[in-house]
Amino acid sequence: MKDYSCATQCTWCDGCGDYGIWTALKRALVELNISPHGVLLCYDVGCHGNMSDKLLGYRFHGLHGRVLPFAAGAKLANMHLPVLAFGGDGASFSEGIGHLVHAVRSNYPIVFVLHNNGNYGLTTGQASALTPQGQPMTASPNGIPEQTLPSMDFIFSLEPTFVARGFSGNIAEMSEILKAAIKHRGFAFVDMLQACPTYNHFATHEYLLERCYTIENHDTSDFQKARALAVDTSKKIATGILYQNENVPNFYERLVPRQGKKTTLVEEVEVRDVSTLMKNFV
Numbered sequence: 001m002k003d004y005s006c007a008t009q010c011t012w013c014d015g016c017g018d019y020g021i022w023t024a025l026k027r028a029l030v031e032l033n034i035s036p037h038g039v040l041l042c043y044d045v046g047c048h049g050n051m052s053d054k055l056l057g058y059r060f061h062g063l064h065g066r067v068l069p070f071a072a073g074a075k076l077a078n079m080h081l082p083v084l085a086f087g088g089d090g091a092s093f094s095e096g097i098g099h100l101v102h103a104v105r106s107n108y109p110i111v112f113v114l115h116n117n118g119n120y121g122l123t124t125g126q127a128s129a130l131t132p133q134g135q136p137m138t139a140s141p142n143g144i145p146e147q148t149l150p151s152m153d154f155i156f157s158l159e160p161t162f163v164a165r166g167f168s169g170n171i172a173e174m175s176e177i178l179k180a181a182i183k184h185r186g187f188a189f190v191d192m193l194q195a196c197p198t199y200n201h202f203a204t205h206e207y208l209l210e211r212c213y214t215i216e217n218h219d220t221s222d223f224q225k226a227r228a229l230a231v232d233t234s235k236k237i238a239t240g241i242l243y244q245n246e247n248v249p250n251f252y253e254r255l256v257p258r259q260g261k262k263t264t265l266v267e268e269v270e271v272r273d274v275s276t277l278m279k280n281f282v
């Protein structure tokens with residue numbers, strides 16, 4: 001774990017679920033024997049994005065809602081490197097929702113961790129598309145008029161190949177989920193229910209602690225059962241690996257020009273003299 005430590009102090013609020021996810025991530029990487037120079041961690045903008053300088057490893061902190069295209073591109077350039085992308089519920093289901101849709105349908109061979117704290121925490125607690133309708137928030141004291149986006153049902157409608165759900169208060173389970181997600185063949189969608197004690201006063205740490213339970217004896221190949229478990233959060237919330245299908249080729253495996261290649265794209269980069277070509281444009 002020390003290999004991933006850096007001197008920068010965490011600035012998250014006391015009790016923030018980011019601490020748990022941050023710890024689980026390091027633990028998962030260490031348990032998989034992945035060193036900091038052997039992984040790429042890509043962060044969207046948000047409170048979670050401030051994790052990018054709170055640990056070592058190759059890290060990228062990009063534009064709001066745009067973490068997935070960058071992570072997918074980096075992975076396609078170097079298939080040897082595990083790539084994880086992190087995004088909040090605000091950016092991922094509003095500004096970046098198009099990227100999320102196409103990442104799932106493309107089955108990019110990357111992990112996506114949704115820091116799901118039910119609001120835009122970094123900008124002081126505005127409602128996101130996943131905030132319950134009617135819930136008073138900073139910029140909407142009477143609640144939002146829009147319906148809450150049914151995020152899990154939406155993800156399942158895209159025919160994902162890996163869906164899991166964790167809770168920021170259960171570090172051991174999050175570590176196991178992340179290890180399985182990293183080993184998954186295609187796009188791994190991981191919904192991390194994250195406590196935000198400063199702005200989320202509806203799904204608090206205590207609320208989640210009371211409702212979340214680890215699923216046991218569950219057939220992760222049963223799509224319909226997994227979807228039903230994922231969607232039904234009214235009384236209890238199932239956590240763990242809900243669905244996994246390793247039989248679907250990932251995006252890279254479907255790229256015909258890459259089939260049979262022993263090298264990665266980054267290894268094929270070479271200097272070319274384009275001066276003759278450029279003369280056509282002057």
Ligand code: SF4
Binds near residue numbers: 017018047197198
């Ligand atoms: Fe964590 Fe919420 Fe504070 Fe952001 S505002 S650091 S998500 S507790």
Ligand code: MG
Binds near residue numbers: 088116120
């Ligand atoms: Mg959020």
